[in-house]
Amino acid sequence: xxxxxxxxxxxxxxxxxxxxxxxxxxxxxxxxxxxxxxxxxxxxxxxxxxxxxxxxxxxxxxxxxxxxxxxxxxxxxxxxxxxxxxxxxxxxxxxxxxxxxxxxxxxxxxxxxxxxxxxxxxxxxxxxxxxxxxxxxxxxxxxxxxxxxxxxxxxxxxxxxxxxxxxxxxxxxxxxxxxxxxxxxxxxxxxxxxxxxxxxxxxxxxxxxxxxxxxxxxxxxxxxxxxxxxxxxxxxxxxxxxxxxxxxxxxxxxxxxxxxxxxxxxxxxxxxxxxxxxxxxxxxxxxxxxxxxxxxxxxxxxxxxxxxxxxxxxxxxxxxxxxxxxxxxxxxxxxxxxxxxxxxxxxxxxxxxxxxxxxxxxxxxxxxxxxxxxxxxxxxxxxxxxxxxxxxxxxxxxxxxxxxxxxxxxxxxxxxxxxxxxxxxxxxxxxxxxxxxxxxxxxxxxxxxxxxxxxxxxxxxxxxxxxxxxxxx
Numbered sequence: 001x002x003x004x005x006x007x008x009x010x011x012x013x014x015x016x017x018x019x020x021x022x023x024x025x026x027x028x029x030x031x032x033x034x035x036x037x038x039x040x041x042x043x044x045x046x047x048x049x050x051x052x053x054x055x056x057x058x059x060x061x062x063x064x065x066x067x068x069x070x071x072x073x074x075x076x077x078x079x080x081x082x083x084x085x086x087x088x089x090x091x092x093x094x095x096x097x098x099x100x101x102x103x104x105x106x107x108x109x110x111x112x113x114x115x116x117x118x119x120x121x122x123x124x125x126x127x128x129x130x131x132x133x134x135x136x137x138x139x140x141x142x143x144x145x146x147x148x149x150x151x152x153x154x155x156x157x158x159x160x161x162x163x164x165x166x167x168x169x170x171x172x173x174x175x176x177x178x179x180x181x182x183x184x185x186x187x188x189x190x191x192x193x194x195x196x197x198x199x200x201x202x203x204x205x206x207x208x209x210x211x212x213x214x215x216x217x218x219x220x221x222x223x224x225x226x227x228x229x230x231x232x233x234x235x236x237x238x239x240x241x242x243x244x245x246x247x248x249x250x251x252x253x254x255x256x257x258x259x260x261x262x263x264x265x266x267x268x269x270x271x272x273x274x275x276x277x278x279x280x281x282x283x284x285x286x287x288x289x290x291x292x293x294x295x296x297x298x299x300x301x302x303x304x305x306x307x308x309x310x311x312x313x314x315x316x317x318x319x320x321x322x323x324x325x326x327x328x329x330x331x332x333x334x335x336x337x338x339x340x341x342x343x344x345x346x347x348x349x350x351x352x353x354x355x356x357x358x359x360x361x362x363x364x365x366x367x368x369x370x371x372x373x374x375x376x377x378x379x380x381x382x383x384x385x386x387x388x389x390x391x392x393x394x395x396x397x398x399x400x401x402x403x404x405x406x407x408x409x410x411x412x413x414x415x416x417x418x419x420x421x422x423x424x425x426x427x428x429x430x431x432x433x434x435x436x437x438x439x440x441x442x443x444x445x446x447x448x449x450x451x452x453x454x455x456x457x458x459x460x461x462x463x464x465x466x467x468x469x470x471x472x473x
Contacts, residue, residue, distance in 0.1 A: 010077045014068060016134055017076075021067050024126035025060050029053055031126075032119045050116060059115075062106055067127075070098050088135055090453060096128040146178035153179050156216050158204060158234055159223035160186040160193065163250040167222055168198050185210070187227075204230060211241045221247045276450045277417045285452060290390050293459070294383040297390075305377050308339055308369060316363050318344040321378050326395035329418045333398060334387040337378035341366025379421045391455045392420025393443040394431075408436050414443045417450075422462040424454075 033050050071077065074095035076088075103120045145151050157164050164184060171179045183201030186193075193200040202210060211219070219238050223231060231247075238245040262269040276282050309320045323335040342361045362370065369375040382388035388395070393414040396404070404411045425431070425442035446454065 013077055013138075014071075017071060017131065018064060018068060020130040020134060021064055021127055022060060024130050025063065025123050026057070028119055028123035028126055029056055032116055032122050036118075036122075056115075056119070059106065063103060066102050066106070067095075067099050070102060071095050074098070088139075089132065090457075092131050092135065093128065094453060096124055096131065099127070100124045142178070146175065151178055153217045154215065155179055155181050155218045155220055156210065156214070157181060157184040157198070158186075158207060158219060158221045159227060160184050160189045160195075160200060161222055161224035161227075161250045163224075163248040164222035165195055167220060167248050168196055172196055182214070182216070184222075187230075204234065207234065208237045208241065211238070211243055216243055219243050219245045221245065223250065225250045273413060273416070274448050275416050277447070282450070286389065286450075286455070287386075289452070289455065290383050293390055294380050298380045298384070301377050301380065304374065305339075308365070308374060308377075311365050312340055312363075315365055316340075316343055325398060326419065327398055327401045327415065328387055328395055329415060331401075331412070331415050334382070334395075336388070336395060337381055339369055339375040339378060341370050341375050376421055383421065387418070389418040389420045391422055391446075391458050392418050393423050393446065394426065394439075395419035404436055408440055410444060411436075411440055413447065414440065417447055422458060424458055427458055427461045 074091045076091055076095060100120060103123070107115045107120075142151065157167065168181060171177065171181060181198050183199055184193075184195075185202050185204050185207055186200050187204050189200045191200055191202070207219075221231065221234055223234075235245060262271065277286060312320050318340055320340060321337055322340045323337050325333050326336040328334045341363060343363060366375070379388055383390055401411075423443065424446035425439040428442050430439040430442060446458075
């Protein structure tokens with residue numbers, strides 16, 4: 001039933017997306033040539049003409065199939081249970097950006113030079129808006145239905161472990177996903193052992209019989225590490241009954257959330273850590289972005305930087321900019337630049353200290369530029385020099401790296417990429433005197449899920465909420 005429902009939803013999405021694409025396309029025409037021409041940027045120049053509606057209408061025959069293929073390739077028609085709304089929105093934005101390029105390509109190969117560029121930009125904006133609205137409405141409807149016990153996916157867990165508890169935690173936190181866990185089978189836990197309302201209902205030996213007697217949509221294998229010798233026999237039982245089976249590993253604290261599997265002549269090899277930025281093309285794209293955007297930021301920030309420099313020089317003794325040794329990519333040390341925000345003191349005394357609330361070492365202007373992160377602007381020179389990136393994990397001083405590498409699991413993974421001026425952890429509020437463990441969790445997510453879109457998103461969010469740092473003293 002669930003599988004049939006999912007197929008129905010996917011077909012419904014395709015039909016509705018097709019209708020919205022056509023609707024956005026035909027609505028864009030009167031908007032461009034009848035409504036918006038009243039505004040100067042869209043006004044037609046003297047002697048300029050626009051093509052008849054019938055010519056534009058013919059293009060939809062080529063545009064619509066291409067858009068639906070792009071939507072499919074962008075993952076918009078995959079099952080959405082367990083997917084965050086942010087991920088769906090990101091996929092939709094990505095698909096529409098690719099769609100605009102596809103539209104431009106069609107115009108180019110068809111040599112339609114009179115097609116208005118404003119037209120397909122307006123179409124793109126309308127189509128994205130309609131797509132977001134559609135998914136928001138359907139999401140709200142499905143959440144309401146699932147919270148009422150309808151359209152549920154019935155699940156049985158095999159194995160009581162950390163993986164089982166983690167799975168249950170997430171399902172309980174997100175009832176709108178529509179999962180209903182009927183119990184856990186385990187050979188070690190006492191019958192009726194309870195975790196958040198989910199009980200151990202039998203032994204793993206009873207799996208075949210229990211599947212035959214019940215109508216489950218999924219069996220989720222959540223064995224503990226010490227019981228992995230049972231995995232093959234459990235999978236065999238599940239496959240004989242034909243029920244869909246999933247495996248939640250009990251080593252998620254070691255393997256990345258986006259594991260990369262290589263096929264070694266039929267032998268699957270799981271990479272412990274998937275780091276997209278080890279790819280040469282990805283590295284080139286990111287470095288190009290750093291140089292271009294860093295140079296633009298330096299031009300835009302020149303006047304504020306000059307004003308800050310003058311104020312620092314006039315209000316306290318010492319250099320305007322100071323450098324501090326930090327640990328960067330591959331554990332290499334480099335000098336990171338900042339505007340000086342403290343009174344001069346003995347470097348040996350300062351090097352092992354955190355800045356704390358009400359710290360008397362901080363100057364008045366220093367307190368302001370630290371709070372607003374303006375003291376970080378000189379790091380644009382680090383970015384252009386290649387020791388840092390615009391986006392990445394924040395670098396630490398060598399003595400703290402040595403301390404945290406022993407105390408915080410997976411801490412050193414962050415050094416597989418260039419450190420950044422801003423990052424995923426920073427926009428989530430983990431800056432300054434905050435939890436190192438939580439910071440590393442967000443840093444690892446960024447490292448394992450890097451994309452151009454994620455970098456742009458982080459830079460965008462930094463502008464609106466990343467500069468003000470309530471934990472900077």
